[in-house]
Structure formats: structure tokens, C-alpha cells
Amino acid sequence: MSETAEQRANVVGPPPGGPAKRGDPLAVLRKTGGLFIRQREATIFVVAVLLLVYFSTKSSAFYGQSNVSNLLSGIAAPFIIIAIGEVLLLICGEIDLSVGFVVVFAPFLMHYLIDFYGVPVIPAILISLLLGLVVGWVNGFLTVTLGLPSFITTLGTGFILLGLTLTTSNAEPVNVPAAAQSIGKFFGSQNGGYAWSAIIWAVILVAIFHVVLTRTRWGLHTVAVGGNLLGARESGISVARIKYGSFMICGLMGAIVGLQTAFYDNTIDPSAGGYPAMFYGVTAAVIGGTAMLGGSGTIIGAFLGAIVLATLQDGFLITGVSANPLDIYIGGAILIAMIANVQLARRQAAGRG
Amino acid sequence: MTAEPAAAAGAQDGDVLRVEHVSKRFGAVTALTDVNLHLAKGEVLALLGDNGAGKSTLLKILCGFQPPDTGRIVLNGEEVTLKSVDHARELGIDAVYQDLALINQLSVYHNMYLNREKVRWPFLSNRVMRREAREHLEAMGVNIPSVDVQVARLSGGQRQAIAVARSVYSDAKILLLDEPLAAMGVKEAAMILDLVRDLKEHGQVSVIIIAHNYGQVLEVCDRVNLLQQGQITFDKKSSETSVVELTNLVVAEYRAALEARHRSA
Structure with missing residues (x-):
């Protein structure tokens, strides 16, 4: 994927974009820059490492076990898991703004089912996860079948979910159902060995969806749909199936994060999740190299992007610096990443003869 | 109606594709009128014609995108109804x-x-x-x-x-190439023509090239059909015709149309 520049330079015959002449210093610079742009995961990995080193020199508490587990399980894991869903959607040319409100509603649904309707814990958890799939299906139906732009679809469904949550809960936080506690720690917990549950889930999901995206027909078709909708259709790819599927995966990720956050914080809070959860997911995806132009993106990149975001957030907190300028850095990171994305897309376009 | 009687006689049982008496109208506009066309195995046929002559309508019928109003499509000796692009593809007809x-x-x-x-x-x-x-x-x-x-x-x-x-x-088995040389440089076009020539040598694939660049296409095709105002007006082996003849035919059509307009005005 990334060594194509060199191969292109070796083409005999019609030169496609006019490969750089050797010895031209500007061209060399451009080539180096191009390599850097293409190695998105490596770049973001270096940034993550630099940040980790920086904060550990600033505070000895940074590498304490409780802080590391909090950084990974408490902060990074939700970003990572939501980013997985958003990466898949962004690749096929859509976005889900509602996922943060699935995060809010899913644990409430579990609470209602267990505490009000006497549903056993495991079915209650499964139904709450199913909620994510259902919301994803509705988003797919509105976007694909009825032809609404996904930005508007999910804006609407997001508000509806928030409204449902606030109405049914009276906007009050509640305790996690006692019966669910013993299973809940496998989702997330701040205590003992279970403090790693959330990040382990996140890593497992990253591994699964990285493989799905890069090694299966589904992943290939997702890229095809986002890269050339008409072409994908002409090739007989079921565009609707890919998009419905991606919305449903994203919804499911939201439900997982919702339950995880509830168990981790040991409370079900109507002010959890919401737009911040969704935007951090999208930010992680963008920083990790997913262009919002469709057709490209990586799960590993989003994972690293989430680690960078979480490190920034946690680092500011633990070093005792005011957290106020934090958003300036995040905003800057988004813009730099996006500039790189757009430049890459331009290069690709220019590479065509 | 084919202008050359030899062309009608050229249709044989060995043809992979025959289009017989195909017509297509869009409302008041007649796109194709009684079009007959045949393609032998391994043959490269150039379907030439100016813009609006009906080339793309014929292409869309052949690749299953739209059905003809009347007429038959015969594939390997059997009449077929192409239900969809996928169906045509299953039958071995594919358009690029x-x-x-x-x-x-x-x-x-x-x-x-x-x-x-x-x-x-x-x-x-x-x-x-x-x-x-x-x-x-x-x-x-x-x-x-x-x-x-x-x-x-x-x-x-x-x-x-x-x-x-x-x-x-x-x-x-039957490849329909829609303006493969459009917007292509000289070297690029040569590459595509070489590709078509290779296909011809292997003899497994029959090709219809739709184009309006006569010169380059004449180099590789076996036969030329000229489509004018929804009718095939010309069917000759490419060795028996020339760019000049083809150009003259199209220009003559243009002049005739121009004169007709002047007369009515």
C-alpha cells in the first residue's frame, strides 16, 4: 500500500504522473514528505510514544498502574471502540452522529429490563446490545433506503435517543443493577485485575475489525463502496448491504461502550456519552488517517489516534496543568491530520494520467 | 437494412452474436431502426458513427441495460432475452x-x-x-x-x-468496448489496440469496439459497421475500406442533412 511511490518511479513506458526527476532537491523533499504522509500509522505511533515519554518525565505518577489502567480502560477504550464503528462508516462514505446517544441509552435499557421487568441479566445485556444494532438498522434504512444524508439521519436519531433517555430516566443517574455487577466487571471495572477489562475488549475488537477490514470481502467491498459508489454498483456489490452493515456495527459499538462505561463508572448517567463520545471517536479516526472522503481508513490508525487523545487528556490531568488548553491541541491535531489526508488524496489524484 | 447485400449473406451459423431487426424508440425519437448486425467468433467489429447515431443505445441493448422494442438477439444460435446487465454478463457479454x-x-x-x-x-x-x-x-x-x-x-x-x-x-466471450480510445494519448491508444490485437490472436473473445476515431480502430478491426441515424448503412471488411471513405460517408450525411434544412427553410 505504501511502497507504490518507488515502484512507480521504476515504470518503463508511459510515465503516469511524471515521477520526480532525480537530483531535484524539491522533488526529493516532496518524495520524503509523501512517504511520511503515506506512513500514517507510523507517524501517529511516533506521536503517541513522544507524548507518553513527555508526560512520564513530567510526573512520576503517570506510569503508576492505576493511572495507566485508567488511561487505557477509562479514557481510551470508549474512544477506540466508537472509532472502530466510525472508521467503517467513514470509509464507505457515511458518518454516525447518533452513536454517542446509543452509549447513553443502552445501559438505561439494561437497567429498565432488569429492575422494572425482571429480565435476567444476560438476556438484558444482550437486548441492550441488540438496541445498538436496531438503531444502526434504522440509520441504514433512513440513509440508504430513504436516501437521507447520514449526517441528518443520525442527527435526528441521536436527538430521539437522547430524548428517550431523558424522558424515561427523568434525567437522573441510577445505580448499576446489583444483579449485573458480577458479569459487569468483565465489561469494565476500576477494581483489581478487572481494571483491564475495558481495554482488553477494545484491543480484541480492534484486532477483529482490522482483520475484517483488510482481509475479508466485506472489508474490500466497504472500501469499494466508499471509493467509487457507481463502480461498486456496476461490479454487482450490494452497496445497501455494506452500508446497513456498517451502521449496525457502529450502533453495536455504541451499545458496548454504553454498558462498559456504566460498569466502569459504576453508575448509569444520562450525561455520559453523547456528542463528546462520538466526536472523540471521529477524531481518533481522523487523526489515525481516515479521510472523510471515503475509500480509505485504518482501524489500527484509529486505535493509535485514540491512544494519543487519551494520553493528552490524562497527561494534562495528572501533571496538574490546567486542562483548559487541551482542546487547542486536539483541534490542532485534527487539522494537521486532515491536511495530511487531503494532500494524500491530491497526490493520488495527480498520480492518475 | 444493411446497404451491402454481402453483409447479410455474411451472417452464418458460426456467429456468436446476431442482432436481427432491432428497433428502439424513445417517445417520438427513433433511436434504432431495423438494425442487423453479426459478430463471428474471435472477430473484432468496429461500430462507428457520429454522436447521436444510436451507438450507445445499441450498446445498452447488447449489455442488457435496456430491452429493444422489436427484434431478436441471437447468442450462439439461440435467441435470448437479456433481462439485466448481470444476466448478460452471465451469458458472457460484458461491456467496458x-x-x-x-x-x-x-x-x-x-x-x-x-x-x-x-x-x-x-x-x-x-x-x-x-x-x-x-x-x-x-x-x-x-x-x-x-x-x-x-x-x-x-x-x-x-x-x-x-x-x-x-x-x-x-x-x-463478447466484449463491448465503449469509446476505449477517447481521451487517450497516442502511446496509450497503441497499448489498448495491442491488447485488442492480442485478444484477436487468441481467438476466444469477440469484440465490438464503439468509437468515432476511424483511423486507429481500422488498424485492429476485421470489419466495420457504420451507424447513421439509427441504421446500419455500411458493412465492409476493414481491408476493403479506408478512413477517407468512412469520413466521406459521414460528411455526406451531414451535407445532406444541411441541404435538407436549407430547403425546408
Whole structure:
């Protein structure tokens, strides 16, 4: 994927974009820059490492076990898991703004089912996860079948979910159902060995969806749909199936994060999740190299992007610096990443003869 | 009605494709009138005509995109009704459109196998696809840097070649090339024509090239049909005609139309 520049330079015959002449210093610079742009995961990995080193020199508490587990399980894991869903959607040319409100509603649904309707814990958890799939299906139906732009679809469904949550809960936080506690720690917990549950889930999901995206027909078709909708259709790819599927995966990720956050914080809070959860997911995806132009993106990149975001957030907190300028850095990171994305897309376009 | 009596006699049982008395109207507009066309196995037929002559209507009928109003399509001696593009593809008729339906972000070999991927469930058999794509492109004489390259990095001619190779590889027996030389440089066009020539030599694939650049197409095709105002007005072996003759025919049509307009005005 990334060594194509060199191969292109070796083409005999019609030169496609006019490969750089050797010895031209500007061209060399451009080539180096191009390599850097293409190695998105490596770049973001270096940034993550630099940040980790920086904060550990600033505070000895940074590498304490409780802080590391909090950084990974408490902060990074939700970003990572939501980013997985958003990466898949962004690749096929859509976005889900509602996922943060699935995060809010899913644990409430579990609470209602267990505490009000006497549903056993495991079915209650499964139904709450199913909620994510259902919301994803509705988003797919509105976007694909009825032809609404996904930005508007999910804006609407997001508000509806928030409204449902606030109405049914009276906007009050509640305790996690006692019966669910013993299973809940496998989702997330701040205590003992279970403090790693959330990040382990996140890593497992990253591994699964990285493989799905890069090694299966589904992943290939997702890229095809986002890269050339008409072409994908002409090739007989079921565009609707890919998009419905991606919305449903994203919804499911939201439900997982919702339950995880509830168990981790040991409370079900109507002010959890919401737009911040969704935007951090999208930010992680963008920083990790997913262009919002469709057709490209990586799960590993989003994972690293989430680690960078979480490190920034946690680092500011633990070093005792005011957290106020934090958003300036995040905003800057988004813009730099996006500039790189757009430049890459331009290069690709220019590479065509 | 074919102008040349020899052409009608040229239709034989060995033809892979015959179009018989096909007409198509769109409201008040007559797009095709009693079109007859035949294609032998391994033959390369150039379907020439100016803009609006009905070339793309005929193409769309042949690739199953739209049905004719009247007339028959005979495939290997059997009459067929092409229900859809997919159906036509199943029967071995595949069109390579100008937009090519390539995915820029994917590698050459993934494009070659798009939606027909080799899979060892649940995983893509990338190694197999890469190797076979390379072998196939080499056999077809398509010159690209590597099958791992993203299609976005290829030139127009290379992209066209990949699209053609993909159709041929997906067992297309009749290939419809829609303006394959449009917007193509000299070298690029030569590459595509070489590709068509190779197909002809192998003799497994029959090709209809739709074009309005007579000169280049005459180099590779066996026979030329000229479509004028929805009718095939000319059917000759390419060795028996010339660019001058074809150009004169089209210009004569234009002059006649112009005079008719003057007279009515």
C-alpha cells in the first residue's frame, strides 16, 4: 500500500504522473514528505510514544498502574471502540452522529429490563446490545433506503435517543443493577485485575475489525463502496448491504461502550456519552488517517489516534496543568491530520494520467 | 437494412452474436431502426458513427441495460432475452464503459477480482489473486509496474487495460468496448489496440469496439459497421475500406442533412 511511490518511479513506458526527476532537491523533499504522509500509522505511533515519554518525565505518577489502567480502560477504550464503528462508516462514505446517544441509552435499557421487568441479566445485556444494532438498522434504512444524508439521519436519531433517555430516566443517574455487577466487571471495572477489562475488549475488537477490514470481502467491498459508489454498483456489490452493515456495527459499538462505561463508572448517567463520545471517536479516526472522503481508513490508525487523545487528556490531568488548553491541541491535531489526508488524496489524484 | 447485400449473406451459423431487426424508440425519437448486425467468433467489429447515431443505445441493448422494442438477439444460435446487465454478463457479454468501474483506492489485483474475489473463508486469498492477476496481465501483455499498485496511480491506458483484462478474465466471450480510445494519448491508444490485437490472436473473445476515431480502430478491426441515424448503412471488411471513405460517408450525411434544412427553410 505504501511502497507504490518507488515502484512507480521504476515504470518503463508511459510515465503516469511524471515521477520526480532525480537530483531535484524539491522533488526529493516532496518524495520524503509523501512517504511520511503515506506512513500514517507510523507517524501517529511516533506521536503517541513522544507524548507518553513527555508526560512520564513530567510526573512520576503517570506510569503508576492505576493511572495507566485508567488511561487505557477509562479514557481510551470508549474512544477506540466508537472509532472502530466510525472508521467503517467513514470509509464507505457515511458518518454516525447518533452513536454517542446509543452509549447513553443502552445501559438505561439494561437497567429498565432488569429492575422494572425482571429480565435476567444476560438476556438484558444482550437486548441492550441488540438496541445498538436496531438503531444502526434504522440509520441504514433512513440513509440508504430513504436516501437521507447520514449526517441528518443520525442527527435526528441521536436527538430521539437522547430524548428517550431523558424522558424515561427523568434525567437522573441510577445505580448499576446489583444483579449485573458480577458479569459487569468483565465489561469494565476500576477494581483489581478487572481494571483491564475495558481495554482488553477494545484491543480484541480492534484486532477483529482490522482483520475484517483488510482481509475479508466485506472489508474490500466497504472500501469499494466508499471509493467509487457507481463502480461498486456496476461490479454487482450490494452497496445497501455494506452500508446497513456498517451502521449496525457502529450502533453495536455504541451499545458496548454504553454498558462498559456504566460498569466502569459504576453508575448509569444520562450525561455520559453523547456528542463528546462520538466526536472523540471521529477524531481518533481522523487523526489515525481516515479521510472523510471515503475509500480509505485504518482501524489500527484509529486505535493509535485514540491512544494519543487519551494520553493528552490524562497527561494534562495528572501533571496538574490546567486542562483548559487541551482542546487547542486536539483541534490542532485534527487539522494537521486532515491536511495530511487531503494532500494524500491530491497526490493520488495527480498520480492518475 | 444493411446497404451491402454481402453483409447479410455474411451472417452464418458460426456467429456468436446476431442482432436481427432491432428497433428502439424513445417517445417520438427513433433511436434504432431495423438494425442487423453479426459478430463471428474471435472477430473484432468496429461500430462507428457520429454522436447521436444510436451507438450507445445499441450498446445498452447488447449489455442488457435496456430491452429493444422489436427484434431478436441471437447468442450462439439461440435467441435470448437479456433481462439485466448481470444476466448478460452471465451469458458472457460484458461491456467496458468509459468510466471503467475501477476503485482507485484498491490495488490492481483487487480490482481485477472485484466482487469475484478468491476466498478461503473467511479470508481473501490475496496471494492467489495477486499471482493469477500478474500471470493473466502478463499473458495479455498489459504493462503495469506491479499488481500491488493502487489503480489511482495508473495512467488512463493502463486503467483501460485493467478493465478490459478484468472482463476477459471473468469469462466474457463478447466484449463491448465503449469509446476505449477517447481521451487517450497516442502511446496509450497503441497499448489498448495491442491488447485488442492480442485478444484477436487468441481467438476466444469477440469484440465490438464503439468509437468515432476511424483511423486507429481500422488498424485492429476485421470489419466495420457504420451507424447513421439509427441504421446500419455500411458493412465492409476493414481491408476493403479506408478512413477517407468512412469520413466521406459521414460528411455526406451531414451535407445532406444541411441541404435538407436549407430547403425546408
